[in-house]
Amino acid sequence: MYDFFEESQTEKQNVHQDGLQGEQIATYDAFSNETSTQPITLNTYVSPEQQQRKDKLRILEDERKSQIREKDQQERVLKQQKKQKGQEFLQEFKKQQEMEILQRRGQNQQKQEILNENQKHHNQYKNSWDQIASNIALKDGEYPGVKDVTKMRQAILNKRINLTK
Numbered sequence: 580m581y582d583f584f585e586e587s588q589t590e591k592q593n594v595h596q597d598g599l600q601g602e603q604i605a606t607y608d609a610f611s612n613e614t615s616t617q618p619i620t621l622n623t624y625v626s627p628e629q630q631q632r633k634d635k636l637r638i639l640e641d642e643r644k645s646q647i648r649e650k651d652q653q654e655r656v657l658k659q660q661k662k663q664k665g666q667e668f669l670q671e672f673k674k675q676q677e678m679e680i681l682q683r684r685g686q687n688q689q690k691q692e693i694l695n696e697n698q699k700h701h702n703q704y705k706n707s708w709d710q711i712a713s714n715i716a717l718k719d720g721e722y723p724g725v726k727d728v729t730k731m732r733q734a735i736l737n738k739r740i741n742l743t744k
Contacts, residue, residue: 625633
């Protein structure tokens with residue numbers, strides 16, 4: 580009888596000493612050393628009170644093992660669910676990232692086309708004053724505004740004429 584208590588006390592001490600690793604080993608031992616719980620029959624006389632105590636301890640130990648199994652099963656299920664949610668999130672993230680890349684690629688192509696067109700128009704003029712003059716309405720009837728801009732128009736034309744000479 581004392582051997583039974585000493586073994587359980589040494590297991591508890593090992594668990595406290597080793598911490599998490601000890602708990603893992605104890606859990607593993609609980610599953611690997613599982614045998615049918617039958618009363619130990621010895622040639623020595625065991626009083627009915629001692630036998631009841633042993634039976635109660637065995638029942639408690641069996642309950643503890645079953646609780647550990649249930650807890651382990653629940654943890655495995657939760658872990659699997661979290662893993663599945665993570666994989667789904669990762670797939671959605673990858674899809675969204677690919678869509679964003681395609682959108683950026685299209686936008687960059689449009690920007691590049693606009694830059695190419697602007698560069699073609701820029702290379703069209705030999706003189707920067709020609710480009711300025713082409714953006715301004717130089718004839719009297721072309722100007723849509725109400726202010727008189729004839730002096731400014733004249734100054735730009737004179738500058739252009741001076742540069743082209």
